[in-house]
Amino acid sequence: MKTLKDEILQRGAVLSDGVLKVDSFLNHAIDPNLMTKIGETFAERFQEEGVTKILTIESSGIAPALTTSLQLQSELVFARKRKSLTMRDDLYSAEVYSFTKQQASEISVSKEFLQPTDRVLIIDDFLANGQAALGLIDIIKQSGASIAGIGIVIEKTFQPGREILEQEGYKIESLARIASLSDGKVTFYTEKEQTSQ
């Protein structure tokens, strides 16, 4: 997705070989028009998949998942990292391991919001090690719903997330694929990008 890649080049900041800061338009400040284009692009890429529901994880997944849900006209559910006051029982839960924080945390979705008849599209802002997506997949499997695919705003192809998820047979669409953040520079993955653009 060219607009997104242009924004990453213009406004992203490489903090280290592994960390790209996109706070200024994606996950702290949000450009609503870019977010709408992201939603439109995900909707195009998954329009044949019979999506009935979109599942993401708080907080940074909510904005791209919402614009996608508007385009696909399907309900959105976001998994919670902390249980809220009104969310006390009847939950599907999964562990998500964070390599950055070196600790596992639990994510949860109320059972009432995922049905065996649902076909669920997972949306998230980043794909690195795939742990968040695996947690969401775990929750969807518990519900008996099927998985329509996984839509990722920014993928780091130098980390193993895609490989792990593709081995499980899921369709993954990433809007920007980053091959390297070495030397303080963003290098996009080019080979597949040319065909999937």
Place this chain on the structure above:
Amino acid sequence: MKTLKDEILQRGAVLSDGVLKVDSFLNHAIDPNLMTKIGETFAERFQEEGVTKILTIESSGIAPALTTSLQLQSELVFARKRKSLTMRDDLYSAEVYSFTKQQASEISVSKEFLQPTDRVLIIDDFLANGQAALGLIDIIKQSGASIAGIGIVIEKTFQPGREILEQEGYKIESLARIASLSDGKVTFYTEKEQTSQ
């Protein structure tokens, strides 16, 4: 806002005299079309206020703030409850006390996203004791920006939030005002609602 009040009556659940569960369309599962109408309504009510930026707090504020920002064509910023990896310094921070949890937590916004020239609209899902709004106001004041007003999806008029904020002189627009959750029943506040609908 009639559509919202209808949804609250049809799909909300009163858990106690103080707690309304709206997980099924507002803050766990999200109805994207209702969220769009919420954004349109906030945009109408604040269209004369010269809004340049919308500020909310993760996670439940993000969806209504995003649809509002699309309508007003202004950037959205969400305050973070936990500092992210890419958000290490140059922060405005404020304490937010939760009466429910009986503890204070810190919220933060990167300094680069609020400028003294900004006119900021605060959006949040609930107004009860006003503590989250006060935290956001504190952050906006630190930045030198001005406050365009406060847009609330659901206000509990039987809690003191509005009174505290009005004493400070802010314009508050709530889309549904709930006077009571007693006896397991939602009773809307009627007097002002008829004029502000």
